[in-house]
Amino acid sequence: ETGVTQTPRHLVMGMTNKKSLKCEQHLGHNAMYWYKQSAKKPLELMFVYNFKEQTENNSVPSRFSPECPNSSHLFLHLHTLQPEDSALYLCASSQGQGPNYEQYFGPGTRLTVT
Amino acid sequence: QKEVEQNSGPLSVPEGAIASLNCTYSDRGSQSFFWYRQYSGKSPELIMFIYSNGDKEDGRFTAQLNKASQYVSLLIRDSQPSDSATYLCASMQGAQKLVFGQGTRLTINP
Numbered sequence: 001e002t003g004v005t006q007t008p009r010h011l012v013m014g015m016t017n018k019k020s021l022k023c024e025q026h027l028g029h030n031a032m033y034w035y036k037q038s039a040k041k042p043l044e045l046m047f048v049y050n051f052k053e054q055t056e057n058n059s060v061p062s063r064f065s066p067e068c069p070n071s072s073h074l075f076l077h078l079h080t081l082q083p084e085d086s087a088l089y090l091c092a093s094s095q096g097q098g099p100n101y102e103q104y105f106g107p108g109t110r111l112t113v114t
Numbered sequence: 115q116k117e118v119e120q121n122s123g124p125l126s127v128p129e130g131a132i133a134s135l136n137c138t139y140s141d142r143g144s145q146s147f148f149w150y151r152q153y154s155g156k157s158p159e160l161i162m163f164i165y166s167n168g169d170k171e172d173g174r175f176t177a178q179l180n181k182a183s184q185y186v187s188l189l190i191r192d193s194q195p196s197d198s199a200t201y202l203c204a205s206m207q208g209a210q211k212l213v214f215g216q217g218t219r220l221t222i223n224p
Contacts, residue, residue, distance in 0.1 A: 031210065042118070043158070043202065043214040056210060090157055097210040099145035099165055105157040 003027040004106035006091050012112045013081065021076040021109045023091030032074040033092040033103060034066060043090070049074060050097055081113045118205050120215035129224050133190040137203030137215055140184065144205035147186045148212065149177060152200045161188070161201075193222045 003026040013019050025032065034046040048056035049068040063085075065077040074091055088110050092103040119138045127133040139147070146165035150158035164170045164177040164186070176189040186205075190197055200217040207213050 033210075033212075042216050043204075045211055045213070048210050050210070058211075088157075099206045099209070100163075102148065102160050102163055103212060104160060105150075108157045 004091055004093055004104055006106040006109050008109060010110045014114055018079040021089055023074040023106055025072055025093040027093060029093040029095050030071050031094045031097050034076050035090040037088040083113050086111055086113045118203055118213050118215035120203050120218050122216050123219040124221055125218055126221045126223055127193050129222055131193055133193045133220055135188040135201050135218050137186045138184055139205045141207050144207055146206045148204040149188045150202040152202055158202055195222045195224055198222045
């Protein structure tokens, strides 16, 4: 589908569980992003990494913890989530950062918190 | 955070007609604007982006930007049933922050 892959595609977890979402981009891009898409709400930026360094945290609760070990991989570690955290979590990447760089999205992980 | 506004629709257009999708934004500092298409249950797919005032054409798609009016639009010519999807407008705020609108649901009727 795209050069950005995400696993798992679906995840159901209890509020006391710990799980991780994985994203990998095969496009040679330098910037990676996590977005959240909830029903009835606009797609919302969570975190940005540029050359492995976090450059944006959009006031995300600490129960979401990102990790970027290299420019190709991005993780989102989840712990003690709430039911309202159920959403589609999308990873994206771009060649660089700036107004002319397009972001390409992965297929997403559909998360359900019970 | 500055906002991006779209009419949520649904917008119904007959097959073969021109579909017109509109978006307004509040951040005058935004330099570029992106249109994504999202089919139900799928991730957003980039259609095109625009950063200069005026029109930008790519196949059946034309993006229009009017920075004075803070208005962006997407025209789809010769609409096909496969164009039925939700269209997301986004503005780039700063160097890295894409801010999305709610999306407009478009239905092309055969």
